[in-house]
Amino acid sequence: MTDRPDMAGAPPVEKPRSPAAEAFEMFRRNHAAVAGLVVLIAVIGIAAFGPLLYPEDPFMMVWTPFSPPGEQGYLFGTDYLGRDIMTLMIHGARVSITVGLAAALVTVTIGITVGALAGFFRGLVEEALMRLTEFFQVLPTLLFSMVIVALFGASLPMITLAIGLVSWPAVARITRAEFLRIRELEYVAAARAGGVRNGRLIFRVILPNAAPPIIVQAALMVGSAILFEAGLSFLGLTDPNVASWGQIIGANRPYILDASYTVTVPGIAIFVTVLAISLVGDGLNDALNPKLRAR
Amino acid sequence: MSLLSVENLRIELALRAGPAPVIDDLSFTLEAGRTLSFVGESGCGKSMTALAIMGLLPDVGRVAAGSITFDGADLTTLPDARLRQIRGNEISMIFQEPMTSLNPVYTVGEQIAEVLRRHRGMTGRDATARAVELLDAVRIPNARSRVTAYPHEMSGGQRQRVMIAMALACAPRLIIADEPTTALDVTVQAQIFELLRDLAHDTGTALILITHDMGAVAEMADDVVVMYAGRAAEAGPVEAILDDPRHPYTRGLIACVPHLTADPEAARGDLTEIPGIVPPLASLGASACLFASRCAHVHDRCHGARPPAFDCPAGQRAACWLEERA
Structure with a gap:
């Protein structure tokens, strides 16, 4: 609360700061989150531009199998088929990041739609939608997505959709909870009293105020989607023609004792990326939480 | 024809025990440009009346009988689309809590401009320019720079001024102010009342003022x-x-209202209270005087039948058996 003594004629010089600017300031003060963001940007940069520097087909045999890291200029060595793990990693980053972001997008889209409608309209709509949410929530997630992928084919869009389909209930519940709280607030009543129609109430009045926890959840969702994709690829449920981090681990699994670096490198990549996303999500949570902002 | 006329209005809340009439057989009229004040303790149905006029009763409430006629149309039967055109345009409302009745994620200018865009079809720049004029009209200093301020950067009094500016934006014919000053400092209360009275007077807007401040009633109200x-x-x-x-x-x-006096020696009337509390919702609708349990003049008749409104010599109507004249 900025209570400035407004003397007659004395112009307030302080520029008003938007809530977004304030949140950014809070985020900037959280060093772990900033570090996470730097790592994340680096990973995204590699995913975006790396394949331009390593344009070779990652599945091509380049050297003798199980060549240890560093030998013959192959930084991470070669795998059991003599493929360059560096190239595999870089091409895999693109897949892992893309699937993570796309799955989070699917999750958030379904989750917000269901949660917003349930929280806003209450009554029968809420009953129906929340029972549906609970139905999806009690499904064993890995098993369900395996069934989807097994039935409809292991293409990347299908994997993305499968991850989205099993993850949206969490977002729906958060969105609904926020809508239930916010719809009773006075500025919503004031907006109604101003003649605002329902669609606008949902998307322009309530949703922006419900956004902070949803944004945090969405950020964390990217991390869990990457893990999920890695899990599915590890089990072989992936497009065999596309490299991804999980797939590298899965393919080299039998040789874990003889050539541990073949699974260590992609494992560390997944770990670091997901950790970075978690740190960013945590930083967002602190920055967007009004209770922590008051100092 | 009156601007607003409410006849035999009955609003029921669906409780677990059955419907409770939170508004029971209420009738009043309001002429254009006049100020009508509703007074009473919390939970007497003042706000419910306001919400009924706006068509914004809570989910459990409904208009069970009676009519609310605004400008010749019965608001209780109008379709929702028409009601939305009226709300914020012809009838606007000022809420109790200026701290929470502005949306925290938009600047006050955006929120005022939004009303103008919705009801007046104004475009971005015109609407913003008009928002500055309105902020000026509600006496916010430096309106031009404050138009980009967020609600949390303003004091309670300033926010209530913004609410008034929003309510005035479309030059409505009726403004309903639901305890507009309860959450504000005493000094600011007087300013807000003065502002409301001046603006309503200048624009010829009718005002419904809901309050429990008898001083404000004396200052503001016609009826x-x-x-x-x-x-x-x-x-x-x-x-x-x-x-x-x-x-x-x-x-x-x-x-209950203390009277200030400069002379400490002057005889001062005792400050009294009304004993007891407002009857519970479940007992509403009984065929009796509901004030009987707290009344000093209670007699048998009060418990047996609901008193109708009797004409009194000074010109008002009172629902009390003591006013019955042969």
Whole structure:
């Protein structure tokens, strides 16, 4: 609360700061989150531009199998088929990041739609939608997505959709909870009293105020989607023609004792990326939480 | 024809025990440009009346009987699309809590401009320019720079001014102010009341003022409806009610207000209270005087039948058996 003594004629010089600017300031003060963001940007940069520097087909045999890291200029060595793990990693980053972001997008889209409608309209709509949410929530997630992928084919869009389909209930519940709280607030009543129609109430009045926890959840969702994709690829449920981090681990699994670096490198990549996303999500949570902002 | 006329309005809340009439047989009229004040304790149905006029009753409430006629149309039967055109445009409302009745994620200028865009079809720049004029009209200093301020950067009084600016944006014919100053400092309260009175006077807007501040009623109102437990206890011109209150509840409300006097030696009337509490929702609708349990003049008849509104000599009507004249 900025209570400035407004003397007659004395112009307030302080520029008003938007809530977004304030949140950014809070985020900037959280060093772990900033570090996470730097790592994340680096990973995204590699995913975006790396394949331009390593344009070779990652599945091509380049050297003798199980060549240890560093030998013959192959930084991470070669795998059991003599493929360059560096190239595999870089091409895999693109897949892992893309699937993570796309799955989070699917999750958030379904989750917000269901949660917003349930929280806003209450009554029968809420009953129906929340029972549906609970139905999806009690499904064993890995098993369900395996069934989807097994039935409809292991293409990347299908994997993305499968991850989205099993993850949206969490977002729906958060969105609904926020809508239930916010719809009773006075500025919503004031907006109604101003003649605002329902669609606008949902998307322009309530949703922006419900956004902070949803944004945090969405950020964390990217991390869990990457893990999920890695899990599915590890089990072989992936497009065999596309490299991804999980797939590298899965393919080299039998040789874990003889050539541990073949699974260590992609494992560390997944770990670091997901950790970075978690740190960013945590930083967002602190920055967007009004209770922590008051100092 | 009156601007607003409410006839035999009955609003029921669906409770677990059955419907409870939170507004029971309420009638009043309001002429253009006049100020009508609703007074009474919390839970007497003042706000419910306001919400019914706006068509914004809570999910559990419904208009069970009666009509609310605004400008010749019965608001209780209008389709929702038409009601939305009226809300914020022809009837606007000012809420109790300026701290929470502005949306925290938009600047005050955006929120005022939004009303203008919706109801007046104004475009971005025009709407913003008009928002500055409106902020100026509600006496916010440096309106031009404050238009980009967020609600949290303003004090309670300033936010309530913004709410008034939003309410005025489309030059409505009726403004409903639901306890507009309860959450504000005393000094600011007077300013807000003065502002409301001046603006309503200048624009010829009718005003419904919901309050429990008898001082504000004396300052602002032309007519008064004293509400008790969802019924009109006493209604009439403000002078009649303040000078010669007939209903024991009205007298009690007036006696609750301390009178300041500069002379410490002067005889001062005791500050009184009304004993007891407002009856529970479940007992509403009983065929009896609902004030009987708290009334000093209670007699057998009060418990047996609901008193109708009797005409009083000073010009008001009071729902009390003591006013019955042969």
